Amino acid sequence: MLTCSQKPPATQSSGVTAPQLRPASSASQPRKKLSTRFAGGLLLLALLALALMLSVAFGAREVGWPEIVAALSGQVDTIGDATVASRLPRTLLAVLAGAALGVSGGVMQGLTRNPLADPGLLGVNAGAALAIVIGIAWFGIDKTTTYIWTAILGAGLAAVAVYAIASLARGGATPLRLALAGAATTAALSSLATAVILPRGDIGGLVQPWLVGGVGGATYEQIMPVLPFLTAGFLITLLAARKLNLLAMGDDTAAGLGEKVAVARAMSAVGAVLLCGPITAVCGPIGFVGLVVPHACRLLVGGDYRWLLPFSALAGAVLLTFSDVFGRLVAHPSELDVGIVTAFIGAPVFIWIVRNRKVGSL
Amino acid sequence: MSHLTHQPAARFSQMRRAQARQRWRMLAMLGAVLLAGVMLTLTLGQSFTPLTTVLRILGGAEVPGAGFTVRELRLPRTVISVLTGACFGLGGIAFQTMLRNPLASPDIIGISTGASTGAVFAIVVLSMSGPAVSVVAIVAGLGVALLIYVLSWRQGVTGGRLILIGIGLAAMLQSVTTYLLMRAPSWTLQEALRWITGSVNGAQLDQALPLLIALLLFGGLLLSRSRDLETLRLGDDIAAGLGIRLATTRIIIVTSAVALVAFATAVSGPIAFVAFLSGPIASRLTGRNGSLLIPSALVGALLVLLGDYAGQFLLPARYPVGIVTGVLGAPYLVYLIIRDNKSRGTL
Numbered sequence: 001m002l003t004c005s006q007k008p009p010a011t012q013s014s015g016v017t018a019p020q021l022r023p024a025s026s027a028s029q030p031r032k033k034l035s036t037r038f039a040g041g042l043l044l045l046a047l048l049a050l051a052l053m054l055s056v057a058f059g060a061r062e063v064g065w066p067e068i069v070a071a072l073s074g075q076v077d078t079i080g081d082a083t084v085a086s087r088l089p090r091t092l093l094a095v096l097a098g099a100a101l102g103v104s105g106g107v108m109q110g111l112t113r114n115p116l117a118d119p120g121l122l123g124v125n126a127g128a129a130l131a132i133v134i135g136i137a138w139f140g141i142d143k144t145t146t147y148i149w150t151a152i153l154g155a156g157l158a159a160v161a162v163y164a165i166a167s168l169a170r171g172g173a174t175p176l177r178l179a180l181a182g183a184a185t186t187a188a189l190s191s192l193a194t195a196v197i198l199p200r201g202d203i204g205g206l207v208q209p210w211l212v213g214g215v216g217g218a219t220y221e222q223i224m225p226v227l228p229f230l231t232a233g234f235l236i237t238l239l240a241a242r243k244l245n246l247l248a249m250g251d252d253t254a255a256g257l258g259e260k261v262a263v264a265r266a267m268s269a270v271g272a273v274l275l276c277g278p279i280t281a282v283c284g285p286i287g288f289v290g291l292v293v294p295h296a297c298r299l300l301v302g303g304d305y306r307w308l309l310p311f312s313a314l315a316g317a318v319l320l321t322f323s324d325v326f327g328r329l330v331a332h333p334s335e336l337d338v339g340i341v342t343a344f345i346g347a348p349v350f351i352w353i354v355r356n357r358k359v360g361s362l
Numbered sequence: 363m364s365h366l367t368h369q370p371a372a373r374f375s376q377m378r379r380a381q382a383r384q385r386w387r388m389l390a391m392l393g394a395v396l397l398a399g400v401m402l403t404l405t406l407g408q409s410f411t412p413l414t415t416v417l418r419i420l421g422g423a424e425v426p427g428a429g430f431t432v433r434e435l436r437l438p439r440t441v442i443s444v445l446t447g448a449c450f451g452l453g454g455i456a457f458q459t460m461l462r463n464p465l466a467s468p469d470i471i472g473i474s475t476g477a478s479t480g481a482v483f484a485i486v487v488l489s490m491s492g493p494a495v496s497v498v499a500i501v502a503g504l505g506v507a508l509l510i511y512v513l514s515w516r517q518g519v520t521g522g523r524l525i526l527i528g529i530g531l532a533a534m535l536q537s538v539t540t541y542l543l544m545r546a547p548s549w550t551l552q553e554a555l556r557w558i559t560g561s562v563n564g565a566q567l568d569q570a571l572p573l574l575i576a577l578l579l580f581g582g583l584l585l586s587r588s589r590d591l592e593t594l595r596l597g598d599d600i601a602a603g604l605g606i607r608l609a610t611t612r613i614i615i616v617t618s619a620v621a622l623v624a625f626a627t628a629v630s631g632p633i634a635f636v637a638f639l640s641g642p643i644a645s646r647l648t649g650r651n652g653s654l655l656i657p658s659a660l661v662g663a664l665l666v667l668l669g670d671y672a673g674q675f676l677l678p679a680r681y682p683v684g685i686v687t688g689v690l691g692a693p694y695l696v697y698l699i700i701r702d703n704k705s706r707g708t709l
Contacts, residue, residue: 116526121533168700176522177699180465183529184695187634191688194559199679212540287533340541347534351513354526 037307040300044314048095051321055091056084058325060333093218094324094338095317097279098289100230102316103309104275105290106297107237110244110305111268112163115295115353116175118346119155119276120287123185127158128280129210130193137196144282145225151281152229156273158185213286213339215324226278233274234313240268241305248303286339288346289316295353319345381652388648392660396444399667403440404432407675442565442629443670443683444663445573447636449626451662452581454637455644455654456619459591460612463521464698467638468503468623471528474632475535476506477624481631482539482557486546493572496628503624506531507616560633561682562670569629576625580618581659587614588653634684635691636665642694 056068063080070077071084101119108117108124119125131154135141141150165181166173243264246254251261276290293316294308300315301307320338323345327336404416411419411428419425419432454467468474480502484490490498510531514524536558543554555561584591590611593601602608623637643665644657669690670683677686 121529165696165699176526179526179529180470180695180699183470183532184692184699187688187695188692191559191634191685191692194555195679195681195685195689198555198681198685212537212544287537334545337541340537343534343537347530350530350533351527354523354530355513355516 037301037311041311041314044311044318047318048314048321051318051325052091052095054325055094055321056087059083059087059328060335089220089223090215090218090324091321093215093223093283094321096223096226096230097215097283097286098293098316098318098320099313100233100275100279100316101286101289101320102293102297102312102314103234103237104272105292105316106294106305106309106312107240107244107268107272107275108159108290109294110248111265111272112166112173112178113248114173114175114178116179116291116350118288118291119272119280120285120289121179121291121350122159122162122182123189124155124159124162124273124276125213125280125285125287126186126189126193127161128152128155128277129285130154130189130196131157132210132281133193133196137200144222147281148225148229148278152273152277155277155280156269158189159269159273161185210280210284212337213280213284213342214337215283215320216335216337218282222282226282229274229278233271233278236267236271236274237309238306240264240271241309244268244305248305284339286320286342288342288350289320291353292342292346292349293319295349381649385648385652389657389660392647392657392664396660396664396667399664399671400440400444403443403667403671404436407431407436438565438567438570439562439670440667441567441570442562442573443667445570445577446562446626446630446633447640447663447666448581448659449573449577449622449662450633450636450666451640451644451658451660452577452584452655453619453623453626454639454662455641455658456584456591456615456622457637458641459654460594460615460619461521461524462595462597463525464638464642465525465695466521466528467641468507468619469632469635469637470532470695471510471525472532472535473503473507473510473528473620474623474627474637475532475539477503477620477627478557478632479535479539479542480624481628482542486542496572496625499628500621500624503620503627504617506535507620511616555682555684556631558631559682559684559688560627560631560636561684562630562633562666563682565629573625573629576621580621580625581655583614583618584622585653585655587611587618588655591615591655592653630666631684633666633669634688635695636662636669636687639665639687639691639694 056072057063061080061083063084067078067080068084071081071088076082076085105118108119108122109115111117128151131150132141132147135146135150141147162178162181162185163173165185166177169177243254243259246257246259247261247264247268249257254264255261279286293312297308297311297315301311320342323341324338327338327341330336401413401416405411405413409428409431411432415425415428416432419429420437423429425432450469454469457466457468457471457473458464477499481495481499483502484495484498488498510524510528513531514520514527516523539557543557546554556563590601590606593604593606594611596604598608601611626633640658640662641654644654644661647661648654648657665687666683669686673681673683673686
């Protein structure tokens with residue numbers, strides 16, 4: 001079981017035996033073979049390539065290969081070229097958003113030791129949305145960078161509040177309590193957001209994109225400011241992956257193995273918020289991606305977060321890009337926002353997870 | 363010997379009488395407060411109309427100026443508020459009692475959301491109006507209730523699983539509602555808000571009759587089962603042992619409760635947390651003796667009536683009632699989550 005060949009060498013130095021212990025959360029999901037992981041990784045990469053091609057090729061207007069090639073090489077001469085060119089930033093945003101939300105959900109599940117954690121269900125996206133609405137209504141913010149900072153602030157506050165509410169009860173944050181705390185917070189925050197919007201008829205149109213999440217109409221100007229935040233978020237969460245493995249064994253065990261539990265928690269939370277906050281600022285609330293993706297990846301690579309998080313990034317990008325393409329095809333010539341598509345994929349998975357857990361742990 | 367057994371029985375019946383008295387006192391008080399609330403909303407708005415004038419207008423007299431205000435602006439709002447509130451209160455307490463969990467109210471487990479999605483679908487996609495919308499809303503509400511029950515069935519249904527599955531479905535339905543509203547041709551924020559948070563803006567008196575019929579019919583059905591509902595509180599096994607036909611009783615209760623919630627939702631939208639709050643408040647007020655159905659209906663009516671009044675006149679801007687109750691209800695939900703887990707099943 002503890003064969004070193006399965007480990008990336010870099011992490012073996014200081015953790016002594018700790019990283020090699022199987023995380024408690026993966027008890028039901030035995031460690032996967034390296035070959036399974038590689039096969040899974042290759043499959044995901046192939047799917048991502050396919051999704052990218054479909055996303056560029058399909059949409060309201062039909063285009064041919066010459067137009068796609070022309071647009072990809074930077075020429076914008078015909079309407080077809082322009083159509084393809086406008087799909088490029090959208091595809092990029094779908095990939096980024098999917099990856100960020102997937103990783104963010106995985107980190108939240110590890111952090112809260114809770115299979116139902118997801119930025120949408122826990123009210124974190126609602127917090128980001130409320131912060132942006134307040135920012136627009138009261139402080140007149142209008143730059144993407146300001147949106148992002150505001151969203152991060154709102155998402156962070158909501159995350160802390162929800163987790164605190166669920167943990168205050170005796171017995172700690174069970175999935176049911178977290179889900180309820182998330183639902184209550186979402187209800188209160190959206191009521192507040194509506195209360196802020198209503199007296200201001202002038203901003204009704206401005207805030208509309210934050211009601212349903214979508215990647216349509218994305219521009220490079222919107223995407224560029226997000227990149228530094230996402231980079232920081234990915235780096236922090238990857239660094240926190242080993243800590244998440246330890247946290248999965250329980251706070252006491254993690255502390256006993258020399259991990260500073262509070263630091264590990266704070267670091268993972270900051271990483272998760274840095275990933276989902278900016279995405280909500282640009283796309284609006286996209287739910288369920290953070291729930292579905294890590295669970296699917298656990299089947300593929302097991303419960304080790306050092307593998308789970310990169311795979312979640314890849315799988316999240318695949319899921320969101322495919323969902324976006326699907327949304328464009330199913331409602332042709334109009335389109336379905338990607339937030340709706342992910343809700344329809346995610347709710348059945350949510351129900352499946354709930355059904356497959358023991359009653360006592362709910 | 364007979365002396366010894368007689369005395370506790372006498373004391374018990376005395377206690378029962380005292381409880382019944384307290385219950386009637388509480389009911390009378392709730393009724394009086396509701397009546398006062400109705401008077402308040404009819405007399406005092408942007409302008410003040412004396413009570414005698416209001417009564418004369420209601421009696422059919424023509425009073426220039428005030429006649430329009432009272433009959434066209436205030437009366438429909440008040441009537442619809444009271445009726446929808448009572449429907450939500452009844453539907454909520456029926457679910458909470460039957461499932462023995464205050465969190466299992468129709469607005470938390472997604473039944474109101476389902477009815478709302480159905481109503482929006484009927485209006486936006488099928489271009490329906492009037493009673494047809496209510497029918498679609500009820501069918502959707504029942505469908506969602508059935509779906510939640512089937513999905514949470516796994517060698518029996520537990521409260522926790524049912525609530526979680528309801529939350530998951532509600533999140534999905536909510537996004538459908540929002541999407542449909544944003545695609546609707548005549549999208550206005552006010553109209554959209556009715557279907558997302560609930561509002562009695564633009565209430566019409568002709569909406570009141572179907573609502574009143576639904577309230578009398580399904581509320582009466584629930585009241586006729588109030589004794590069974592009380593017995594169900596003791597647990598399914600005990601209730602079955604006491605001679606209650608579980609399946610029949612459940613079907614009647616669920617159908618009536620969903621119909622009440624769906625009828626109300628078709629008129630006012632899913633007014634946030636009214637179904638969830640009414641039962642527990644009524645339980646606190648009446649000291650938990652006897653059926654909670656009527657107290658909850660009164661509390662629900664009061665919540666919507668006063669919530670709407672506060673949203674209209676007491677706050678710096680005019681807000682729909684769902685926003686007021688949404689902000690009020692969330693802290694109570696938080697309190698329920700934080701409170702010790704052991705007492706969770708008892709309301």
